[in-house]
Amino acid sequence: xxxxxxxxxxxxxxxxxVPAPACPADGVVIMVGATGVCRSDWHAWKGHDPVTLPHVxxxxxxxxxxxxxxxxxxxxxxxxxxAPFACGCGRCEFCLAGDAQVCPRQTxxxxxxxxxxxxxxxxxxxxxxxxxxxADVSFVTAACLGCRFAxxxxxxxxxxxxxxxxxxxxxxxxxxxxxxxxxxxxLGARVVAVDxxxxxxxxxxxxxxEAAIGADGASADDAGADGSDADGGVAAAVAEVTGGxxxxxxxxLGSPAVAAESLRCLRRRGRHVQVGLLxxxxxxxxxxxxxxxxLEVYGSHGMAARDYPAMMRMVTDGTLRPxxxxxxxxxxxxxxxxxxxxxxxxxxxxxxxxKLTG
Ligand SMILES: [Zn+2]
Ligand SMILES: [Zn+2]
Numbered sequence: 197x198x199x200x201x202x203x204x205x206x207x208x209x210x211x212x213x214v215p216a217p218a219c220p221a222d223g224v225v226i227m228v229g230a231t232g233v234c235r236s237d238w239h240a241w242k243g244h245d246p247v248t249l250p251h252v253x254x255x256x257x258x259x260x261x262x263x264x265x266x267x268x269x270x271x272x273x274x275x276x277x278x279a280p281f282a283c284g285c286g287r288c289e290f291c292l293a294g295d296a297q298v299c300p301r302q303t304x305x306x307x308x309x310x311x312x313x314x315x316x317x318x319x320x321x322x323x324x325x326x327x328x329x330x331a332d333v334s335f336v337t338a339a340c341l342g343c344r345f346a347x348x349x350x351x352x353x354x355x356x357x358x359x360x361x362x363x364x365x366x367x368x369x370x371x372x373x374x375x376x377x378x379x380x381x382x383l384g385a386r387v388v389a390v391d392x393x394x395x396x397x398x399x400x401x402x403x404x405x406e407a408a409i410g411a412d413g414a415s416a417d418d419a420g421a422d423g424s425d426a427d428g429g430v431a432a433a434v435a436e437v438t439g440g441x442x443x444x445x446x447x448x449l450g451s452p453a454v455a456a457e458s459l460r461c462l463r464r465r466g467r468h469v470q471v472g473l474l475x476x477x478x479x480x481x482x483x484x485x486x487x488x489x490x491l492e493v494y495g496s497h498g499m500a501a502r503d504y505p506a507m508m509r510m511v512t513d514g515t516l517r518p519x520x521x522x523x524x525x526x527x528x529x530x531x532x533x534x535x536x537x538x539x540x541x542x543x544x545x546x547x548x549x550x551k552l553t554g
Pocket of ligand 1: 284285286287288289290291292296299300301302
């Protein structure tokens with residue numbers, strides 16, 4: 197089969213011919229229909245999130261079951277499916293409680309094993325991890341669901357618990373941030389988007405953000421002005437827009453400074469959700485505010501297959517429209533260039549998806 201191989205961290209990946217994977221007894225081999233190119237792939241390629249080289253990346257995919265192992269009872273060849281990026285073992289206490297996203301023995305295609313920048317990809321413990329893809333959700337659209345969109349959905353709903361009328365601050369308007377903007381707005385939250393990029397903020401507006409703030413704290417509504425309301429920074433700007441702070445604030449970028457800023461943006465009893473990865477290790481946070489304002493702090497690590505049906509229903513009934521987040525659709529041969537393009541920040545152009553079939 198064809199696959200995009202990383203042979204050294206940061207060296208240009210190469211599309212080449214490799215042996216097809218064997219099917220595990222409890223797993224499936226999926227013929228990849230489409231695969232997203234995500235910043236987490238870039239982190240693995242660069243070596244920030246180490247993998248075993250040579251390596252095949254790719255963890256946001258949808259496709260058709262090509263083969264199922266003898267231990268698989270729920271799936272058969274021909275089924276249209278997708279899967280979360282973190283696949284549980286299906287047997288531990290966390291998996292049995294429905295929390296496969298934190299399974300200690302989780303497998304992650306594209307990280308712990310070969311991923312979906314290939315014609316075929318393996319998913320272990322398939323009965324616990326596959327998700328049915330409705331006929332009216334395309335592979336390209338579904339390729340965005342497995343990581344960024346599902347992570348945003350869980351961050352906004354399960355951790356953020358946003359209610360209609362709540363203020364939701366989203367810091368960082370790349371793929372996961374824009375997903376959070378769309379999901380928050382669809383649930384009736386009033387969304388304030390924060391980003392350094394005017395183009396990303398404009399996109400956030402299109403997807404339902406009511407207010408937009410530059411990373412210096414300047415209101416994007418004053419773009420072109422002299423930044424007169426920039427003196428108090430992002431937290432002051434969010435407090436002003438929201439009348440006292442956001443009910444829920446998400447760091448969708450992943451930086452120590454943004455995580456701390458997200459906490460400072462909250463109103464009393466507010467909830468911070470850390471979605472952006474912090475590969476540098478522990479970060480200082482204003483825990484004094486956590487006490488004084490009784491803030492809640494959550495980490496969100498994807499979403500288990502069990503929780504997908506509720507999200508999928510909102511996709512099929514049109515409440516959520518992840519297709520709007522799709523940017524360039526490329527072929528597998530375009531993946532190396534798409535990864536290299538992430539050397540500079542971006543996001544407003546949408547999620548890049550490689551389409552292989554259908
Ligand atoms: Zn488990
Ligand atoms: Zn991802």
